[in-house]
Amino acid sequence: MYRSGLLALLASSLTAVAHAANAPAGDPKATEVWSPVPVKVTPGATAGAPPSDAIVLFDGKNLNAWKSEKDGGPAKWRVEQGELVVAPGTGDIQTRASFGDVQLHVEWYAPQLPADKVGQDRANSGVFLQDVYELQVLDTFENKTYVNGQAGAIYKQYPPLVNANLPAGKWQTYDIIFTAPRFASDGSVQSPARMTVLHNGVLIQNNVSLKGATAYIGAPVYKAHGDLPIRLQDHSHEVRFRNIWLRKL
Numbered sequence: 001m002y003r004s005g006l007l008a009l010l011a012s013s014l015t016a017v018a019h020a021a022n023a024p025a026g027d028p029k030a031t032e033v034w035s036p037v038p039v040k041v042t043p044g045a046t047a048g049a050p051p052s053d054a055i056v057l058f059d060g061k062n063l064n065a066w067k068s069e070k071d072g073g074p075a076k077w078r079v080e081q082g083e084l085v086v087a088p089g090t091g092d093i094q095t096r097a098s099f100g101d102v103q104l105h106v107e108w109y110a111p112q113l114p115a116d117k118v119g120q121d122r123a124n125s126g127v128f129l130q131d132v133y134e135l136q137v138l139d140t141f142e143n144k145t146y147v148n149g150q151a152g153a154i155y156k157q158y159p160p161l162v163n164a165n166l167p168a169g170k171w172q173t174y175d176i177i178f179t180a181p182r183f184a185s186d187g188s189v190q191s192p193a194r195m196t197v198l199h200n201g202v203l204i205q206n207n208v209s210l211k212g213a214t215a216y217i218g219a220p221v222y223k224a225h226g227d228l229p230i231r232l233q234d235h236s237h238e239v240r241f242r243n244i245w246l247r248k249l
Contacts, residue, residue: 107172122168130180131228132225165199
């Protein structure tokens with residue numbers, strides 16, 4: 001026992017000497033970076049709660065941060081029990097402020113519907129980044145539709161990597177990292193928009209390069225723009241939202 005322990009200690013010492021002999025010469029402090037010091041951000045007290053530097057777009061109290069996309073007047077959707085409810089026929093709503101690169105948190109709820117509501121006619125809505133790039137909202141837990149139009153799809157561009165849907169009647173979460181496109185002075189695209197999305201904590205879009213603004217018919221194309229609002233879609237279904245916040249990046 002004593003001999004084997006001594007041999008193990010000797011082998012360990014020899015390994016340490018070998019590593020030291022192969023270590024690069026120089027001062028390790030030469031590669032230390034001390035500034036600028038990252039700004040402190042206090043995370044939310046609970047999962048999904050806004051951090052200290054977040055801009056809260058809906059906290060269950062009012063629609064002050066939103067306006068009607070149709071006429072720029074007050075948003076006509078309903079606030080019920082701390083939830084934002086689509087009022088079918090009133091049109092989309094959009095933030096009063098405009099944004100570029102963001103981290104966006106949105107929670108949404110698909111109501112339970114009759115079995116004859118299928119495909120795109122089942123709790124349809126959408127979250128639009130910069131007003132023109134849509135992340136689809138839809139009940140596709142067990143609802144067949146075209147894959148680049150199911151929940152979590154960047155509409156008509158990228159299907160989600162996996163189907164991370166929960167059944168209708170349960171709250172779901174999107175966490176979105178969006179990089180806005182950059183345009184040259186002549187309107188050409190210097191760098192396309194990019195998006196990463198986690199659906200209920202599951203990665204479903206991995207830093208994909210968007211092909212242009214969302215198009216229902218035809219191929220997506222880019223038109224030069226600056227910062228634009230976040231938009232939520234009225235697709236004639238009473239989808240609910242809550243706890244909407246973002247961080248500028």
